[in-house]
Structure formats: structure tokens, C-alpha cells
Amino acid sequence: MPRDLVQRFQLARRDPQLAVLEGFHALKHAARFGAELGPIATTDPDGLAELAASLAPDVAATLARAEIVDPEVLGSLAPRAPRTGVMAIAARPTVDLAAVLADARPAPIVLLEDPRTMGNMGACVRVAAGAGAAAVLTTGTTDPWQPDAIRGAAGLHFALPVARLDRPLPPLGERPLLAIDPEGDDLDPARLPSRAILAFGTERHGLTDDLLAATDAHIRIPMEPGVSSLNLATSVAAVLYAWRLAAGPPGHD
Ligand SMILES: C[S@@+](CC[C@H](N)C(=O)[O-])C[C@H]1O[C@@H](n2cnc3c(N)ncnc32)[C@H](O)[C@@H]1O
Incomplete structure (x- = not known):
């Protein structure tokens, strides 16, 4: 599963229809403003739940479906792994x-x-x-x-x-x-x-x-x-x- 996840993040970085979300605040706002979210990866599900409860209770249920990954895996998903230990992929909205x-x-x-x-x-x-x-x-x-x-x-x-x-x-x-x-x-x-x-x-x-x-x-x-x-x-x-x-x-x- 992590290998599949790593590949999905690598492909998402090159896909003009997808967006890679690095860190809690990027994920929070994406979820709040209706992004179509793909995989969510976290090294720290308890920390993520605490952040969500205190800063984004409106989207806590969405964030709760994050997959747990090792820190080395998260580190391989971004040049600078986010300190909040969470990353996700979302579809970019089409702009008319x-x-x-x-x-x-x-x-x-x-x-x-x-x-x-x-x-x-x-x-x-x-x-x-x-x-x-x-x-x-x-x-x-x-x-x-x-x-x-x-x-x-x-x-x-x-x-x-x-x-x-x-x-x-x-x-x-x-x-x-x-x-x-x-x-x-x-x-x-x-x-x-x-x-x-x-x-x-x-x-x-x-x-x-x-x-x-x-x-x-x-x-x-x-x-x-x-x-x-x-x-x-x-x-x-x-x-x-x-x-x-x-x-x-x-x-x-
Ligand atoms: C860092 S500035 C670019 C500086 C550039 N050397 C110049 O003279 O325009 C980047 C942009 O910020 C805006 N900007 C910065 N200071 C401004 C000011 N005092 N009045 C209006 N626009 C400003 C302009 O749109 C500018 O093109």
C-alpha cells in the first residue's frame, strides 16, 4: 500500500488536474471549500484529530479517514515533509x-x-x-x-x-x-x-x-x-x- 501511495503522490505532482496538499492548513481549507479529496496520508492520526477538533471541527470527519504512514514514507512524498505530518491529493476545480x-x-x-x-x-x-x-x-x-x-x-x-x-x-x-x-x-x-x-x-x-x-x-x-x-x-x-x-x-x- 505505501508503494502505491508514493506512486500516486509522484504522479499527482505532474498531473495538471490534481493538486498536492502539504500540511494541515492546506488540507483543512481544501476540505472546507469543497475539494474533491483523494488519499490523505498522516504519520500522526491522534495529532491530526486534535488539530481538526481544535481548528477545523467542520471537516474533522473528512480528515479522520487519513491513512497512517511511516515518517519515511511521508518524507518521500514531498521535498519538505510538512511539520503537521499530513498530506493529501485533491482534484483541481475547473476554472471557466x-x-x-x-x-x-x-x-x-x-x-x-x-x-x-x-x-x-x-x-x-x-x-x-x-x-x-x-x-x-x-x-x-x-x-x-x-x-x-x-x-x-x-x-x-x-x-x-x-x-x-x-x-x-x-x-x-x-x-x-x-x-x-x-x-x-x-x-x-x-x-x-x-x-x-x-x-x-x-x-x-x-x-x-x-x-x-x-x-x-x-x-x-x-x-x-x-x-x-x-x-x-x-x-x-x-x-x-x-x-x-x-x-x-x-x-x-
Ligand atoms: C516587488 S514589486 C516589483 C518591483 C519592480 N522593480 C518595479 O519597479 O515595479 C512587485 C509588484 O508589486 C506591486 N507594487 C509594489 N510596490 C508598489 C507600490 N508602492 N505601488 C504600486 N504597486 C506596487 C507592483 O505591481 C509591482 O509590479
Whole structure:
């Protein structure tokens, strides 16, 4: 059985329809937001039951079906075995881009241009889920569903659509496209359109000229003199929460 399990995790890492969940929080959120879960492996069923009882009683029954594995087996399932001693495989939800763009709710979409650092990308997904964004879309070659990104997002990929777009970008509908860029005009939270697409650039080089040219406005998060830029996920958090606090809670737009 462990050999079969190891093989399933190895194959899942290469399967674009599956997601590998490393650690308790990724599994908790996946279960809470309705992921279709495959095998769950744990080295410590009692510890898992305790974590579930204290942090996620709503999904404790789902987590209770975890298979017990030796620490060496768990260590072979991931480059860095999670400290919580639990891993799982889930099906990735299908993302319908047309439906995402047409979503009538007053909530912005986060567009990350070619993000490179998966933990940081995951943090963007986490804050987008927390603030109530409609989706996180990425460009570039990096898969936003890599296990490190899911780990950085604490599994919140299952709370909202997350997908990679091919370049050139497909038509993005009637939503305003805003560049979030240190060279832009100062952010005015009350004037952020609720259904905007907020475009953020890569960690090192910022937004490409192509994307800057395609945007309707360039918006800057104010910074003190001498500070060149904020971290990507911090920028996403600042803009989304500026929007969220100005707009009020969902349903009060
Ligand atoms: C680490 S920054 C990139 C820095 C890059 N050297 C530049 O000048 O754009 C990554 C992304 O975070 C966003 N960002 C960081 N600080 C910002 C600020 N003060 N105002 C607006 N956007 C910012 C932008 O979208 C930027 O492309």
C-alpha cells in the first residue's frame, strides 16, 4: 500500500488536474471549500484529530479517514515533509474564464503577471480569498497550483478560482484593467472600481510595457521616500483591503 501511495503522490505532482496538499492548513481549507479529496496520508492520526477538533471541527470527519504512514514514507512524498505530518491529493476545480470575467458580484480580480516565487504567489491567493476577490489569474510559465503555492496559500486555492492564462491575454471583457505600479498615481480607495482587474507585476521587474500600455489607469500605493517598492503579496493585500474597507463588507457595494 505505501508503494502505491508514493506512486500516486509522484504522479499527482505532474498531473495538471490534481493538486498536492502539504500540511494541515492546506488540507483543512481544501476540505472546507469543497475539494474533491483523494488519499490523505498522516504519520500522526491522534495529532491530526486534535488539530481538526481544535481548528477545523467542520471537516474533522473528512480528515479522520487519513491513512497512517511511516515518517519515511511521508518524507518521500514531498521535498519538505510538512511539520503537521499530513498530506493529501485533491482534484483541481475547473476554472471557466468566461464565467469568472462575467461574475456580476462587486469584487475585483487579481491578475499576477508572471509571478516567480511560489510562496509569495500563494500569499496573494490567501489574501485574495480573505478580502473577497473574485479570482486570481496568473500569466507566465509557472503553475499557480504548484504544491509550494498551495502551501503558501494555506489551501485557499479552493476558495476562489485560480488559473494561469496564456499570452497573449484573451479578451478580458468590460472590466476596467488597472496597473498597480509604483510609478502610478496615488491610490484613492473610494475610486477603485469594484469589478476591476488589478494587475500586479513580477517580483523583480514589475509590470511589462505591454501590460502597462493595455491598462486604463496606473495606481501607486504611497511609500516613504527611498523605498522602491513593496513585496508583491503585500501590495496585493494593501490594494485589496483598501478596496474592501472603502466598499464595506460583501453585499454592501
Ligand atoms: C516587488 S514589486 C516589483 C518591483 C519592480 N522593480 C518595479 O519597479 O515595479 C512587485 C509588484 O508589486 C506591486 N507594487 C509594489 N510596490 C508598489 C507600490 N508602492 N505601488 C504600486 N504597486 C506596487 C507592483 O505591481 C509591482 O509590479
